[in-house]
Amino acid sequence: MNKKVAYWMLAFFLTVSFTLPGTFLVNSSASETSTEKGSGSYTHTVFAEYCSLSYCPHCPPVSSQLQQIYNSNDYPFIYVTLVYDKNPKIRNRCAELGVQGFPTVVFDGGYTRVIGEQSSIEPFVSAIEECGERDDVYDVSIDILMRSMGNDRIQVNVTIFNRDSRAYQGTLRAYVAEIESRWRDASQKPYHFAALDFVYNQPISISSGGKLDLSTIWDGSEYNIDIEDIVVIAAVFDSHTDYADNVSMADIYSAYPDTIITSGPEGIINETTVTFTWIGKDREVPAEQLLYSYRLEPLYPEWSDWTSATTVTYTNLSEGWYKFEVKAKNPDNEEDPKPASSTFAVNLHHPPEVKISKPGRRLCINNKVYPIPLPIVIGKCDIYVDATDEAGIDHVDFYIDGELEYQDTHQPYQYTTWYTTTFFKRYTIEVIAYDTLGNQNSDII
Incomplete structure (x- = not known):
């Protein structure tokens, strides 16, 4: 090979390397989000796809800011992290989203985006609010059920309901992600909700008033997964705009009953009599068929007998700290693996x-x-x-x-x-x- 040919090959390689999506870093404080805000009402759960590089020096603040917003529970918002250099299975998705630099957070499939490192969460909140006020979304919802099949295999059932007056044509993208990722950003902190794979990535068609049921078994044996660290994040995208119309997320406990304490003491109280009430939910049976067991530590450390009652009262409590827990059980004897709990203290102002x-x-x-x-x-x-x-x-x-x-x-x-x-x-x-x-x-x- 002569020097002239080698020169042109090198020039071609460098040109491709710096023009393909996602091969250079961006440190821009400018956001492509709109500054106008509407009524603040949300038409759907907003979905964000966060494209990052593990060695990008401007990505760690974005990782922290997105997780801060998610943890606040102040917004109907779910996000997935696409770590471009760690996972070849999601690189094409970054290209489909038109990502040309990192970090880039794409909201609702491209309705708006925030590019570069930001000094606060405000650009992301503005993007969520802008997307949340969209009036072009279809009335669709997504239900996800996950069950462990053993040996790192997970059954994933997805049901999509179309309550819109129009037929729905679009794409279902369902990510398998780790709540706390094995991959770390440039600050050596683990990513959150980092995608490992697609469990579904396919076109869908649902008639008005209809539903679509899908079921598959995802094999995660090549990833050596921690089943309790896995979630499925599923979003549907309208075929006309490619914008997301809704998104849902489920973990391995989604197939089990859930228990919610609706009233009871919290923090430090001055009364010696307390009452707790609760409700139970199950995806497959009505609440009336659920049974409950509860305990109050350290006074009653053993679980109570199963009962249909949804309230309990404790009297003559001594001064000190207590933890109340309650769990539901369905007719298949499946128990809530994460009992609802409340910690409180009775303070009678007795000195030590x-x-x-x-x-x-x-x-x-x-x-x-x-x-x-x-x-x-x-x-x-x-x-x-x-x-x-x-x-x-x-x-x-x-x-x-x-x-x-x-x-x-x-x-x-x-x-x-x-x-x-x-x-x-x-x-x-x-x-x-x-x-x-x-x-x-x-x-x-």
Whole structure:
């Protein structure tokens, strides 16, 4: 090969490398989202496809901002992360979305997008609000059911309902994703909802008022998956615009009953009588056929017998912290794997019991206590404190002549080692014990 041919081949390679979608980084603070806001009502759940590179220095803030929005539960919003350099199975999707730089977040299949690193979540929130007010969406919904088949195989059933007056023509894209990804961004933090594979990627057609049922088994053996870390994210895209009309997400627990506490105490209360109420849901049976079991730790650590009751009252509770849990069971004996729970504390304002046990009001010479009722310390002396409380001790503070010398948060509560430096000097030793509810008590010698 002569030098001229080699030169042109190199030039061609470089040209292709820097013009193919997603092969260069973008550090733009400009967003392509609209600045106009409407009524704030949402016509559907907004879907975002976040295209990233694991070594992109401008991607970590975007990863954090999207997860912050998702965790807030303030918006009907679901997103999937497409890590371009880690997963060849999703690279074509980045190209279909017209991605030419990273990071790029595409909302509703291209209705709007945010390109580059952003200083706050506001551009993403604006994009969600803009998409959420779309009036061109079809009235379609998606129901996903996942069941573990063992050996990293998952049965995935998807049902799409078309309640629109028009027939629906579009594409179903269902991603298998990890809640906390095996892949990390440039800040070495794991991605969230990073796609491993498509479980469905196909055209669909549904008549007005009709539904489409799909079922398949996805084999994840090549990924060595943690089944509890897997979700399926399914979205439908209108064939006329390629925009997303709705999206849904399910985890492995979606096939099991779900329990929701509807009322009951939270935080710190001053009453000794509490009442909890709850409801149960199951995808395949009515709520009337569900049974429930509950417990209140540490008072009643064992689960109760199964019952159809949806309320329970506890009386004469002592001061302290409690955790209430309740779970549903369907007629197939499938239990809610994640019981609903509520943590609360009863505060009767009882102070802790606290006493300086060493040296006490006895003679202490070089850390040895003698049974002589003289509060005199000569040389070194460890200070030990006995502190108890129904709600538990949070910490004990040790003061010498009004100065905080030490704080201990674990039993045995002690200050090691205090010693006197001056003969015949009067000292005041004070300890203050605080319980987990903020009540306090002290002892002084």
